[in-house]
Amino acid sequence: MDFNLNEEQQMLQDTVARLVRGEYEFEKRLKFSESEQGYSEDFWKQLGELGLCAVPFPEELGGFGGSGVDVQSVMTELGRGLCLEPYMQTVVLAGGLISQAGSDNQKEDWLSRIATGELKIVVGLDEPQSHYNLNDVETRAEKSGDGYVLNGRKGVLIGGHAADLILVSARTGGDSRDDSGVSLFAVDPNAEGVERRVYPTMDGAKGCDVFLNNVQVGADALIGAEGQAGPVIQYQAGRAVAALCAEAVGAMEESIKLTLEYLKTRKQFGVPIGKFQVLQHRMVDMSSELEQARSMSILAASVANDDASDERDRILAAAKNVTGRAGQFIAEQAIQLHGGIGMTWEYSLAHYAKRLIMINHQFGDDDHHLERYAGLLEAS
Amino acid sequence: MNMNYTADELAFRDDVRTFLEEKLPADIAAKVKQGRRMSRADHERWQQILVKQGWYATHWPEEYGGVKWTAVQKHIWDEESCRYGAPRSIPFGVNMVAPVIIKFGSEEQKQHYLPRILSGEHWWCQGYSEPGSGSDLASLKTRAVRDGDHYIVNGQKTWTTLGQHANMIFCLVRTNTEVKAQEGISFLLIDMDTPGVTVRPIITLDGEHEVNEVFFDDVKVPVYNLVGEEDKGWTYAKYLLTYERTGLAGIGASKAALSHLKAIAGRQQKNGRPLIEDPTFAQRIAQVEIDLMAASISNLRIIASVEGGGVPGAESSMLKVRGTEIRQTITDLSRRALGPYAQPFVEEELDLAYEGEHLSDEDGAALSPQYFNMRKLSIFGGSNEIQKNIVTKMILGL
Ligand SMILES: Cc1cc2nc3c(=O)[nH]c(=O)nc-3n(C[C@H](O)[C@H](O)[C@H](O)COP(=O)(O)OP(=O)(O)OC[C@H]3O[C@@H](n4cnc5c(N)ncnc54)[C@H](O)[C@@H]3O)c2cc1C
Numbered sequence: 082m083d084f085n086l087n088e089e090q091q092m093l094q095d096t097v098a099r100l101v102r103g104e105y106e107f108e109k110r111l112k113f114s115e116s117e118q119g120y121s122e123d124f125w126k127q128l129g130e131l132g133l134c135a136v137p138f139p140e141e142l143g144g145f146g147g148s149g150v151d152v153q154s155v156m157t158e159l160g161r162g163l164c165l166e167p168y169m170q171t172v173v174l175a176g177g178l179i180s181q182a183g184s185d186n187q188k189e190d191w192l193s194r195i196a197t198g199e200l201k202i203v204v205g206l207d208e209p210q211s212h213y214n215l216n217d218v219e220t221r222a223e224k225s226g227d228g229y230v231l232n233g234r235k236g237v238l239i240g241g242h243a244a245d246l247i248l249v250s251a252r253t254g255g256d257s258r259d260d261s262g263v264s265l266f267a268v269d270p271n272a273e274g275v276e277r278r279v280y281p282t283m284d285g286a287k288g289c290d291v292f293l294n295n296v297q298v299g300a301d302a303l304i305g306a307e308g309q310a311g312p313v314i315q316y317q318a319g320r321a322v323a324a325l326c327a328e329a330v331g332a333m334e335e336s337i338k339l340t341l342e343y344l345k346t347r348k349q350f351g352v353p354i355g356k357f358q359v360l361q362h363r364m365v366d367m368s369s370e371l372e373q374a375r376s377m378s379i380l381a382a383s384v385a386n387d388d389a390s391d392e393r394d395r396i397l398a399a400a401k402n403v404t405g406r407a408g409q410f411i412a413e414q415a416i417q418l419h420g421g422i423g424m425t426w427e428y429s430l431a432h433y434a435k436r437l438i439m440i441n442h443q444f445g446d447d448d449h450h451l452e453r454y455a456g457l458l459e460a461s
Numbered sequence: 462m463n464m465n466y467t468a469d470e471l472a473f474r475d476d477v478r479t480f481l482e483e484k485l486p487a488d489i490a491a492k493v494k495q496g497r498r499m500s501r502a503d504h505e506r507w508q509q510i511l512v513k514q515g516w517y518a519t520h521w522p523e524e525y526g527g528v529k530w531t532a533v534q535k536h537i538w539d540e541e542s543c544r545y546g547a548p549r550s551i552p553f554g555v556n557m558v559a560p561v562i563i564k565f566g567s568e569e570q571k572q573h574y575l576p577r578i579l580s581g582e583h584w585w586c587q588g589y590s591e592p593g594s595g596s597d598l599a600s601l602k603t604r605a606v607r608d609g610d611h612y613i614v615n616g617q618k619t620w621t622t623l624g625q626h627a628n629m630i631f632c633l634v635r636t637n638t639e640v641k642a643q644e645g646i647s648f649l650l651i652d653m654d655t656p657g658v659t660v661r662p663i664i665t666l667d668g669e670h671e672v673n674e675v676f677f678d679d680v681k682v683p684v685y686n687l688v689g690e691e692d693k694g695w696t697y698a699k700y701l702l703t704y705e706r707t708g709l710a711g712i713g714a715s716k717a718a719l720s721h722l723k724a725i726a727g728r729q730q731k732n733g734r735p736l737i738e739d740p741t742f743a744q745r746i747a748q749v750e751i752d753l754m755a756a757s758i759s760n761l762r763i764i765a766s767v768e769g770g771g772v773p774g775a776e777s778s779m780l781k782v783r784g785t786e787i788r789q790t791i792t793d794l795s796r797r798a799l800g801p802y803a804q805p806f807v808e809e810e811l812d813l814a815y816e817g818e819h820l821s822d823e824d825g826a827a828l829s830p831q832y833f834n835m836r837k838l839s840i841f842g843g844s845n846e847i848q849k850n851i852v853t854k855m856i857l858g859l
Binding site: 207209210211212213214217236237239257258278280281282283284288290348349350351357359360409413416417420421423424425426427431432434435438439441442443446448451452 | 590596620664672733736789797799800829841
């Protein structure tokens, strides 16, 4: 057994860590968050230049051929910096969907440009009624001439406000919640009939809802076979889950570090508050939650790129359940142990807490994944 | 044992309901129920309606314009007003400083301040906490040095709730550095328009401006504004805390929040059905409803013991911890109910005047901010850890 990163992986992690430390100190992060763009275009460019946007792609497409563990290293560091760039959406998720299901043309055109940081693609899978069920798709795509006409609404596309291209799931067949009949389309956000309602998010990012009103797309907008996107989406959502777990671990580590420092310096009743046993034990609980989450993030990363199987699904659901609960516990306790200071906008901790809670609202919270896991229980 | 209300109490409840039905402005109730933003004017409008009814100063003796309610009546009022969506009174004037002035203040202070609290001319805020003194309040450093007929005050207060609206602040200040920390503190009333007072906003993690820092730079305060005796302020502060802690359990508010949660879970969808029918979510709601039931009866037991002549002691600390945990769980579930839509932070939708389409649930925009805002419940009014320390000492004798 060896849980250490190999040399290349360590180098990768160090590269991202250095970049984040240099470019993403908290004051800057607040500025990025408040800007119109909602993140740093410059930081995104650097991610591209350093080859980090190519990490998971195959070498023949200009990628690095990175494993789940490589993605994990990047995401953990981005989580530590509370980075706002759509790395998970574009590189992991959109990149994964295109890699898995895209035509040669699509791969060549899109992946090569994602890899260099030129192209941002954001994916819309949720809908107002879907509540994390990715098969719950009411957006419809009707055949029309050579292409399709799309109608419906996709919800909460983080980073979608600034995306060059949007991928959406839409029904070409079947009923709501059937696992077959879902297709995946690329939509130009500036095309006629596409409307974006843009908003900030609770954790300082920006996102949008995308309204599709008789949006005409060509046959080349279809990604993969018609009606067959369901399993592809499920598979890639699993990779996104692993990435989110890794990001959460970075945010948890930072929250714990900040809280620990605070317990050692904040004095009340003439002693550092870290001398109070109840707070010591709470800190221990938080740290062991983190360790559990770290373990599950490693496990998730190790299966993220495996072939689809119940075992992979179980592990990914378990990982998201554990990190969801750990993240919420750590977020809430970190605020509590800071007292009033933990509630303030000016202090980074509150923003870590918000990100940790919001990660639970991406690709399912702990309840959702507990249900998934229960549904996949092995009889014995 | 009899857990039912008496005929008189039932009649009182009917009066309360009739009053709320007739007099509570619908727009204000809507804001409260939906967790939208309240303006200063909303608070003032409701205060005047209550004052006119004679129901504003529920902790005051009648001779000063109060109303003589029993503990049960106060409880009924709390439950019903929460249920109808009445705003909670901002407590600093009416429920905090006033009882102290009534009990320890001079006759002149009573004549001067009490009517102004009722009329709304004075909006009070609480100047206890300092950057270095939170849980350990007695370590406070803001200095008041006597200079003839005045005190000269220097120092800083923090976390001052709604200080941006206030024109009066009651402060704990240090008047003696020679004695034990608790024995050199005085209770001072300060006009915030006095030169040298500066208020600066603190924005909380949910983007709200609710708390402030207040700076005192050579502020001249007439000695007339000292309540009771110099250096005896700690006694008065502790007396006030007993008022602050009553009601911090917020049972009535939790009941209202729970019914709001159920309404939202009834509208949200999961797997093609209302979320409230989803087994996992239904169980979560059931659990918090059960916990609330238990806390509510515990609350009634404390009320009954007070009615019987007892003094609520450390039991109210247990209830504060329980009550705030329950409320926090309810806000957690309300946020969870939105699924992915807990992420957007659309501030426009928090204004009642907003006429655009709501992004998700009609009340959805408030739910995530509220979840984060309610983290304060376990921090202020004596943090939950401090409450447990009190129980440890006072009840368990450890
Ligand atoms: C939204 C909000 C509104 C407020 N409004 C007002 C107001 O209007 N006026 C006012 O004067 N104050 C107000 N406060 C201040 C509030 O009363 C303090 O925040 C509170 O007393 C805690 O103090 P602190 O923030 O300095 O935390 P600290 O006292 O530094 O506590 C930090 C952590 O240590 C724990 N701790 C401290 N001592 C012990 C101990 N002995 N044993 C175990 N654990 C311990 C605490 O529980 C907490 O978890 C407000 C606070 C908030 C958040």
